[in-house]
Amino acid sequence: MDITLNVNGRPEQFSAQPNELLVERLRDGLGLTGTKVGCDTGQCGTCVVRLDGRSVKSCLVLTASAAGAEVATIEGVTTRGGELSGLQEALRQEHGTQCGFCTPGMVMALGELVDATADGPAPTEPEIREWLTGNLCRCTGYHSVVRGVQRACAATRDEVPAGSTASTAAAPEV
Amino acid sequence: MILTEFDYARPTGLDEALALLSGTRGARVLAGGQSLLPDLRTGADSARLLVDIRRLAELRGTTRTPDGRRLRIGALTTLADLAADPLVLAEAPELAAAARSNGDPQVRNLGTLGGNLAAAGRPTDLPVAAIAADALVELAGTGGRSTLPAEEFAAGTAPAGEVLTALLVPAAGAAAAFEKSADRATRYPLCATAVRITPDGPRIAVTGATPRPLRLRGVEDRLRGGPYSTEAVLAAFRAEPRELFVPGRGTSAEYLGHLAGVLTARALQRAERALS
Numbered sequence: 001m002d003i004t005l006n007v008n009g010r011p012e013q014f015s016a017q018p019n020e021l022l023v024e025r026l027r028d029g030l031g032l033t034g035t036k037v038g039c040d041t042g043q044c045g046t047c048v049v050r051l052d053g054r055s056v057k058s059c060l061v062l063t064a065s066a067a068g069a070e071v072a073t074i075e076g077v078t079t080r081g082g083e084l085s086g087l088q089e090a091l092r093q094e095h096g097t098q099c100g101f102c103t104p105g106m107v108m109a110l111g112e113l114v115d116a117t118a119d120g121p122a123p124t125e126p127e128i129r130e131w132l133t134g135n136l137c138r139c140t141g142y143h144s145v146v147r148g149v150q151r152a153c154a155a156t157r158d159e160v161p162a163g164s165t166a167s168t169a170a171a172p173e174v
Numbered sequence: 175m176i177l178t179e180f181d182y183a184r185p186t187g188l189d190e191a192l193a194l195l196s197g198t199r200g201a202r203v204l205a206g207g208q209s210l211l212p213d214l215r216t217g218a219d220s221a222r223l224l225v226d227i228r229r230l231a232e233l234r235g236t237t238r239t240p241d242g243r244r245l246r247i248g249a250l251t252t253l254a255d256l257a258a259d260p261l262v263l264a265e266a267p268e269l270a271a272a273a274r275s276n277g278d279p280q281v282r283n284l285g286t287l288g289g290n291l292a293a294a295g296r297p298t299d300l301p302v303a304a305i306a307a308d309a310l311v312e313l314a315g316t317g318g319r320s321t322l323p324a325e326e327f328a329a330g331t332a333p334a335g336e337v338l339t340a341l342l343v344p345a346a347g348a349a350a351a352f353e354k355s356a357d358r359a360t361r362y363p364l365c366a367t368a369v370r371i372t373p374d375g376p377r378i379a380v381t382g383a384t385p386r387p388l389r390l391r392g393v394e395d396r397l398r399g400g401p402y403s404t405e406a407v408l409a410a411f412r413a414e415p416r417e418l419f420v421p422g423r424g425t426s427a428e429y430l431g432h433l434a435g436v437l438t439a440r441a442l443q444r445a446e447r448a449l450s
């Protein structure tokens with residue numbers, strides 16, 4: 001099947017089998033290996049990307065049914081100069097990443113939460129934890145990830161992050 | 175990687191979709207894919223042709239029926255949209271809560287109302303909410319449209335070659351609730367229950383503890399007129415025949431039957447509070 005897909009703002013054209021999963025196209029076809037495969041059955045969240053703005057598990061999407069959509073992967077989050085996004089920087093400052101295997105999926109999933117709440121109050125801690133249900137992390141224990149999200153949300157609102165354990169004297173870098 | 179091969183079609187109209195489904199052996203509806211794709215991946219399910227219905231505009235949107243007494247919710251409504259829809263939250267809160275309890279945000283972003291109602295194999299959350307609400311499932315086939323009470327739809331397998339187009343849900347206001355005890359790893363219900371308090375008494379549906387989503391008329395009769403105290407609800411459950419409850423997920427039938435009673439008591443008490 002001939003398929004056109006927009007990936008990180010770039011049109012991509014290729015031919016794919018009907019049973020190809022989006023994560024296979026991204027990693028093997030387009031070389032975007034920032035998106036990881038953990039379980040391949042929808043449980044771990046390492047493969048999360050944004051599809052037309054919504055976070056989805058790319059191991060549970062057929063490439064064919066994504067045709068015509070806008071796909072955003074972790075490669076598109078970091079700026080060209082290699083600068084981290086506000087969320088990534090906040091996660092770094094709060095030690096929200098250790099081995100890093102879950103991190104691309106976390107950033108893509110949490111990106112939707114941060115964007116969806118941008119115009120209102122920052123998400124509460126229970127909301128952040130609920131939002132993380134789909135992302136498994138073997139290393140951090142999640143607390144530092146939650147603080148990272150709080151820091152990122154506070155930074156865009158000019159506030160001191162709730163529950164931060166990192167130096168609160170320094171203004172969060174964005 | 176999905177190892178089995180199948181064809182794929184993405185029709186733009188319902189008639190085209192129905193023709194594909196009736197014209198191909200082993201043709202299956204693909205909606206959000208959050209059940210079907212992992213099942214194809216593990217080999218738990220198979221298909222010759224996937225008919226992707228996500229372009230069918232007539233399966234989207236939530237409206238009030240002209241008489242104002244029901245909501246018509248399109249089958250392609252995602253679980254995320256269902257959980258946040260103000261109309262559903264106001265008139266069918268048990269359905270919104272069931273959708274909200276589902277899996278995780280990514281599954282809710284793609285999983286659909288129709289897919290959750292039609293998915294077979296494991297207990298899912300929405301059928302109990304639809305049954306307690308006394309909702310009607312609207313189906314389309316090559317022979318035309320039909321409706322089926324949600325209870326009957328849950329009792330059989332989804333009719334082959336038909337497409338679930340919408341759910342018609344009586345508007346109830348606040349007097350309804352959903353409760354669930356989730357499997358820790360997957361969030362699938364170990365046991366889920368939905369209740370609606372009506373002038374004729376409570377309507378109660380349970381899944382997970384029973385072989386399929388069931389309305390518990392015996393429990394309803396025993397609880398008619400109240401009170402919905404935990405003791406009264408547990409006693410009403412204990413009076414059910416033992417074989418109604420089945421073991422599952424490493425737990426006994428006795429445990430699940432008790433859990434169903436506890437969750438139903440919580441749901442009834444919450445619905446009653448919302449009423450007053």
Ligand SMILES: Cc1cc2nc3c(=O)[nH]c(=O)nc-3n(C[C@H](O)[C@H](O)[C@H](O)COP(=O)(O)OP(=O)(O)OC[C@H]3O[C@@H](n4cnc5c(N)ncnc54)[C@H](O)[C@@H]3O)c2cc1C
Nearest residue numbers: 205206207208209210277285286288289298299338361362
């Ligand atoms: C990690 C994970 C966690 C999950 N947790 C839960 C949970 O907690 N609770 C729960 O209830 N579910 C859970 N699910 C299942 C998920 O919610 C359902 O798979 C989803 O709602 C089904 O909708 P879908 O649109 O993805 O259906 P699909 O996967 O596309 O289809 C499912 C089945 O329904 C049929 N079908 C779909 N739409 C129609 C239609 N309109 N007409 C006729 N047939 C149709 C398909 O042919 C297929 O047989 C989970 C899934 C995953 C991957």
Ligand code: FES
Nearest residue numbers: 038039040045059
């Ligand atoms: S690889 Fe997709 S959820 Fe685990």
Ligand code: FES
Nearest residue numbers: 098102137138139
């Ligand atoms: S940092 Fe190692 S899995 Fe999350």
